[in-house]
Amino acid sequence: MAETRPTSTDQDISEALGERVRRAAEAGTPLRIVGGDTKAFYGRPVEGETLSTREHRGITSYDPVELIVSVRAGTRLAELEAALAEQGQMLGCEPPYFGANATVGGMVATGLSGPRRPWAGSVRDFVLGIRLITQDGQQQRFGGEVMKNVAGYDLSRLMVGAQGTLGLVTEVSLKVLPRPGARHSLRLEMPRAEAMARLAEWGRSPLPLTAAAWHEGALHLRLEGGPSSVAATRERLGGDDLDDSFWEALREQRLGFFSRDDARPLWRLSLPHNTPSLDLPGVAEADLLYDWGGTQRWLRSDLDADILREACARAGGHATCLGAREGAGQADPFMPLEPVVEKYHRALKAQLDPKGIFNPGRLYAAI
Amino acid sequence: MNILYDERLDGELAPTDKAEVLADLQRSAPGLTLLHREEDLRPFECDGLAAYRVLPMLVALPETLEQVETLMKRCRALGVPVVTRGAGTGLSGGALPLEQGVLLVMSRFNRILDVDPDARIARLQPGVRNLAISEAAAPYGLYYAPDPSSQIACSIGGNVAENAGGVHCLKYGLTVHNVMKVEVITIEGERMTLGSEALDAPGLDLLALFTGSEGMLGVVTEITVKLLPKPETAKVLMASFDDVEKAGRAVGDIIAAGIIPGGLEMMDKLAIRAAEDFVKAGYPVEAEAILLCELDGVEADVDDDCATVRTVLEKAGATDIRQARDEAERALFWAGRKNAFPAVGRMSPDYYCMDGTIPRRELPRVLKGIAELSEAYGLRVANVFHAGDGNMHPLILFDANREGELEQAEAFGGKILELCVEAGGSITGEHGVGREKINQMCAQFAPSELTVFHAVKAAFDPGRLLNPGKNIPTLARCAEFGAMHVHNNELPHPELPRF
Numbered sequence: 001m002a003e004t005r006p007t008s009t010d011q012d013i014s015e016a017l018g019e020r021v022r023r024a025a026e027a028g029t030p031l032r033i034v035g036g037d038t039k040a041f042y043g044r045p046v047e048g049e050t051l052s053t054r055e056h057r058g059i060t061s062y063d064p065v066e067l068i069v070s071v072r073a074g075t076r077l078a079e080l081e082a083a084l085a086e087q088g089q090m091l092g093c094e095p096p097y098f099g100a101n102a103t104v105g106g107m108v109a110t111g112l113s114g115p116r117r118p119w120a121g122s123v124r125d126f127v128l129g130i131r132l133i134t135q136d137g138q139q140q141r142f143g144g145e146v147m148k149n150v151a152g153y154d155l156s157r158l159m160v161g162a163q164g165t166l167g168l169v170t171e172v173s174l175k176v177l178p179r180p181g182a183r184h185s186l187r188l189e190m191p192r193a194e195a196m197a198r199l200a201e202w203g204r205s206p207l208p209l210t211a212a213a214w215h216e217g218a219l220h221l222r223l224e225g226g227p228s229s230v231a232a233t234r235e236r237l238g239g240d241d242l243d244d245s246f247w248e249a250l251r252e253q254r255l256g257f258f259s260r261d262d263a264r265p266l267w268r269l270s271l272p273h274n275t276p277s278l279d280l281p282g283v284a285e286a287d288l289l290y291d292w293g294g295t296q297r298w299l300r301s302d303l304d305a306d307i308l309r310e311a312c313a314r315a316g317g318h319a320t321c322l323g324a325r326e327g328a329g330q331a332d333p334f335m336p337l338e339p340v341v342e343k344y345h346r347a348l349k350a351q352l353d354p355k356g357i358f359n360p361g362r363l364y365a366a367i
Numbered sequence: 368m369n370i371l372y373d374e375r376l377d378g379e380l381a382p383t384d385k386a387e388v389l390a391d392l393q394r395s396a397p398g399l400t401l402l403h404r405e406e407d408l409r410p411f412e413c414d415g416l417a418a419y420r421v422l423p424m425l426v427a428l429p430e431t432l433e434q435v436e437t438l439m440k441r442c443r444a445l446g447v448p449v450v451t452r453g454a455g456t457g458l459s460g461g462a463l464p465l466e467q468g469v470l471l472v473m474s475r476f477n478r479i480l481d482v483d484p485d486a487r488i489a490r491l492q493p494g495v496r497n498l499a500i501s502e503a504a505a506p507y508g509l510y511y512a513p514d515p516s517s518q519i520a521c522s523i524g525g526n527v528a529e530n531a532g533g534v535h536c537l538k539y540g541l542t543v544h545n546v547m548k549v550e551v552i553t554i555e556g557e558r559m560t561l562g563s564e565a566l567d568a569p570g571l572d573l574l575a576l577f578t579g580s581e582g583m584l585g586v587v588t589e590i591t592v593k594l595l596p597k598p599e600t601a602k603v604l605m606a607s608f609d610d611v612e613k614a615g616r617a618v619g620d621i622i623a624a625g626i627i628p629g630g631l632e633m634m635d636k637l638a639i640r641a642a643e644d645f646v647k648a649g650y651p652v653e654a655e656a657i658l659l660c661e662l663d664g665v666e667a668d669v670d671d672d673c674a675t676v677r678t679v680l681e682k683a684g685a686t687d688i689r690q691a692r693d694e695a696e697r698a699l700f701w702a703g704r705k706n707a708f709p710a711v712g713r714m715s716p717d718y719y720c721m722d723g724t725i726p727r728r729e730l731p732r733v734l735k736g737i738a739e740l741s742e743a744y745g746l747r748v749a750n751v752f753h754a755g756d757g758n759m760h761p762l763i764l765f766d767a768n769r770e771g772e773l774e775q776a777e778a779f780g781g782k783i784l785e786l787c788v789e790a791g792g793s794i795t796g797e798h799g800v801g802r803e804k805i806n807q808m809c810a811q812f813a814p815s816e817l818t819v820f821h822a823v824k825a826a827f828d829p830g831r832l833l834n835p836g837k838n839i840p841t842l843a844r845c846a847e848f849g850a851m852h853v854h855n856n857e858l859p860h861p862e863l864p865r866f
Contacts (some may be wrong), residue, residue, distance in 0.1 A: 051484050052698040065619040066726050086623060092571055117566065124572055125544050138815045147537060147756035148796035150530045151581045151804075151811050152839060153823050156542065157575035166571075178625035199486045204508050206596045206665055226668030272564035273486040317565035335569040340559045347826035352819070363570065 004351050010058030014131070014139055020051055021168060022137025025358045031357050033164040034086050035074060036101030038111050041322060043333060046124055053105045056170055058235045059083055061145070068128060070173040073105030078164035080104055084176055092177040096251045108172050108366040111161030115211035118273075118292045120177070125285070131171035132159065135353050140198050145173045165309070165357040177303040179208070180224035184234050185242040188219045192277070192285065195219040199293045202273050208233055211247055214290040215257065219363045222247055252292060257289045262300050267308060269297040271317035304319045309335050334363060342366070370419040370802055372465055376844040379838040383467045385424050388447055388817050392427070392469075398438040402426040411470050414455040414462040415517070416803055418608035418717075418773060423464030425449070430475045432552065438558035439467060439586065442469055450552070453493060453525030453584040453614070457519040458720055459801030461529060461581045461837055468835075471541035471586065473524050477683055479503050480589070487594045487682070488547060488564060493524025493587050499530075500592065509594035512539035515797070516705055523590050530579030532797030537713035538663075541797065543578040550589035551577065556826045564591060567698040576823070581799055581838040584827040586655035601629060602673055603697045606685040607654035610792045611635055612658035615730040617683035618754045621660065622727075624679050626672050629663035631702050631755030635734075638711065638749040638759035638762070648703030649696075656852035658685075658754065659704055661697075688831050707751045708762065716749070719776045723760045723787030724796035736786045737761055746772075758796035759787070800838045808838075817842060 024031050029047030053074040064067040064087040071080055077097055081200050084090055085283075087334045094114030095107040129143030132155070143149055143156035179226050188200070195214045202209060208225030220242055223230045259265065264287075269278075273295055280303060289298040301308070303322060312319040318335040337345060342364070349356075349367045363367070374380060389403050391417060402408055403425050412420040424447075431436045441448050448468035459676065464470045476492035479499065483489070484507035489500055497518040514533035515521055532541045540546070548562035562574035577584055593791065605731055608614040614633055621628065636655050643650040651659060658680070662672045673690065680688050686777065691697035699805040703710075711718050725733050741748045747764040761783055765776040784794040784807045794800070794807040808817070820839040824831070840848075 009568065010702060014380060063726070065623045066728060067622060068726070111567075113571075118851055121540070121544060124575060125540065134815075134819055136815075140813075140816045140819055142816065142819075143795055144791065145596065145726055146792050146796070148578065148724050148753075148758045149793035150799055151793050151795050151798060151808060152800070152816075152820050153583075154530070155580055155823070157543065158572055160572060160575075161567075162571050181625070185739070203487055204484060204596050206541065206599045208665060208668075225665065226671050228667030228671055229665035232665075233669060258514050265489065270565040270567050273488070274483075292566065306499075318563065318569050320569070337570050338560065340553075340557045341561070341573070343558070344573065344827060346554075348571065348823065351822040351826045367571075 002287050010080055011055060012058070012183070013056045014133070017051070017053070017056060017168060017170060018077030018137040020359070021133050021135070024049065024136050025137065025355050028355050029357065030360045033109070033168060033359050033365050035103030035106040035109070035142040036076065036099060038097065038102045039106050039112070042112070044365070045332065046359050048360065051168070053103065053168075053170070060171065064089055066145070067176050068173055069176055070145060070171060071104050072171050073103060073108070073169050075104045076267070077102045077107055078193055084177070088179050088310040089176045090179050091174065092126050093117060093123045094120070094251065095123060096253075098252065102360060106171055108160055109162065115213065115247050115291060119210050124157045126175045127156050127160055128170050128173060128175055129173035130156045130159055133168040133170055135355060135357065143173065147175065163362045164365050165349065167358060170330055172231045173288045178322055182230040182242060183222065184230050185222045185244050185246060186221070186234065186237060186238040186239040186290045186313055187242040188237065189217060190219055191217070192290070196274070196294050203273065203293070212236060212354050214294070215255070216286070220246060231257065255289070257298065257300070264302050266296070266322045267299040267301060268320040268322060269299055269317060270320070271295055271312065271315050272298060275317065278315060287290050337364070345361050347364070369733050370460065370463070371421060371600050372836045376841060376847055378831060378841055379594050380448060380465075380835065383424065383445065383447050388445055388469070389425060391445060392425070393439065395780035396434050396443050398427040399438065400430070400642055401432045402428070411452070411455070411464060411472065414457045414460060415802070416458055416460040416463070418747055418767065419460050419463055419802065420587055421464045421466055423470040424467055425471055428439065428471045428475055432558070433766065435471070435586060435588060436556040436558070436707050438471065439552055440553055443554050443830065443832060445557070445805070446830070446832070448835050449592070450834050451528070451586050453522040453528065454496070454520050457523040457525060457529060457799065457801060459795065459803040461799050461801035461834070463802045465835070473586075474522070476588065477525070482507070484509060486564065489594055490851055491590050491592065493590060494522050494726070497521050497523060497526060497800050498771050504594045508597050508631055510597050511592055512545050512595050516708065523592070524587050527578055527587050527590055528580070528582050529797070529799040530752070532758065534632060534732065534753060536753065536758070537631065539630050539858070543575055543771040545593050545862050546574065546578060546590060547593055548591040549574060549577060549587050551585040552588055552834055553585045554830070559585070562591070579799070581801065582834040583838050585831065587751070598629070600666045600669050601661055601663035601697065602669055603659060603661040603700050604680070604693045605689045605691070606658045606660070606680045607687040608656045608658070609654065609686050609687065610684075611656045611734055612731040613684045615727070615734070615754070617658060617680055617733055618730075619727055620679045620683050621676055625769045626662070626675060628660050628755055632659040633752040633754040634656070634707065637747065637751040638707050638751050641710040641749060644705050646699075646703045646706050648699050649863070652704055654821040659700055664749050682701060707829055708751075710765065711749045711762045716766040716768065717773070719763040719765065719780050721759065721761045721780050721783050722795045722798040723784050723792055724756070725790045725792035726785050727754070727757050727843065729790040733786055733790050737783055740779055740782050740856070746776055746779055752866065753794065753796070756796070757792065781807060802837055805837070805840045805844065806848045808840050809848050814842050814845065817845065
């Protein structure tokens, strides 16, 4: 049987949430869905009645041998990670918190992943199933607590990163991973171009890499795996020891680079592996931090959004503006969609949320 | 069940006139290969689910995207359904034609467009064979991870449509985890890019939605996949057990030891014997079950893990444990497993392959249930199991020439799938719903959930012209089928007519 871990704070308020949604749909009242409210900056501001998932919390089933945990949306991410750590397991996507109150629902809604992402996978890669309240207030279940399931459309993964615009996610089943047997972080001084060339070369060999960031003239690496391979790779690469806490500081944007004293907007550039420097006008080396082996680049810049997005699009990627990381969102953080793709975004929204009650405008004005 | 499209249950289709549609397509898409004579259509009447056959009205074999665009636009204008087919190896009848529809065969789009070893991606046309991707990537030390058993023949376009798996899913994921971008042509003939060569794309994750959508939302015309570095080494252990349940528990023990094997497969006695007769893999024919456990990665770690797994298997009561001595023996161990289906096919005139998934802990209970059903139906079952990820492939042995046996096998299969759903699993792990499991969808999903699926479909194909009758059943079909998902003992949708 699945091991269930009730705690004193566990509660199931899905019926009440369903009723709220049903009434909102009836009255045509938009809802602003909130968990820990730690990631409001990642999206457009939403005008609507606040609907909090915080009281809908608790791990509903966790069987470490199955590598699957099911957890209610309002559960604090810290609580989930602590329960997994007790069993020697972890979330493979290494999600950022941006605040102690971060919830599982917020992780799923934003789909944000941490430094391990290029090697282990993103939030959506670990989602196996969801419980969802749809626009009619009905409780629905998609996917499930099995590793492989191709019955019906993949609505579970569709909800990841949808920012609550298609329905209210109340529970999620996730694949979890065993914690690696050994870990070592190191720092190698080298110019950016050399770091990128090395990463491309290492990418083609089975090195036990699980994080790689270039910043301030040095390549930062994390090795994880069996004790033997981590030790051997450590010997081979050399470099200076790096405290493992670097990765949490990077993930939570606590490094000096992300300092709020810098008034320029913060941009996230998502680019294919091995994309050369974009040579953006007026951008100095110190304005960039390369994470995810160079596929996620942070930029501090006043550059015109169109120029920046155009350069990313040419390279096969896109750019997101995170502005100042506080406050209730900003004008248009996400790259505009191609017209045909936008047409089907609208069609899907119209089908799943015809009254426009779920976080309207959070992703794009029309969605 | 009657496998053929039933307008009463599956929805009305507009009447079509073959001569008129043919003339229209010949006129509007010059150069498009169109087959219309019965003898030319015959090879396309079924996919890998060969028990079910329907002659399509027309077969289109386009070679350019412009032809696909035009075909879609004309079919939409004429109200003609379009069923898309790749290599035709699917096991759930997802490419079963419609007699009043066009079968769109993508096999001529068979070029590998680009392999970029530094970015570790390959850009492919949909007709490229799964195995050909890894072959093209091999000179760079890279490979494409998902490896369905049919990988010699199946195409990447079909893999995307079905979200195909293989024997390495627990560690390396399904197709959805390994595809980065697809180019799509919609039913309106528009071109659309989903996903990106970067690790994410703006907007909703329509790439995930399209993967496994069985050709119901659009036609995939190009695929960009992720390539992985080949593991430095792979070693395989074979453990014998005198009891199936012990083998099942050993699977959990390996995972509990913190090890994620590259592959973890289980076979029962009948499957072992069939495979051994066929391949001579050196399997222990007296064993009740065997486990094949492959460990891959960096040499030093793999050696450590082999030692750990060996200890775990011993503790779990394995009667014999063998490690493949070299690459040749490793290949031989796998050959037995990869040929299990045709091996079983030699034991019986026909077999029917199921694809349910279950939480691993439910394995003993479900195997017991299958054994009981086997007795009740008087049909033998060989069990092949992707044990690591909970995906079962019971193979029901029967003889279609015996009156009523096919129907018995189907009924038996349906019961197995319902057993999987009851155990908290799913009716399909990797083969897809297609036409085959359309009725069992009613057991897995409540009517309100099916309604959400219909809403998704309506966003992309409101006229229901793409692969109608597959993947998602109508509520009318579920009402008739009877094994309806019942919540709180209340009959859902009492207002629906029940035939």
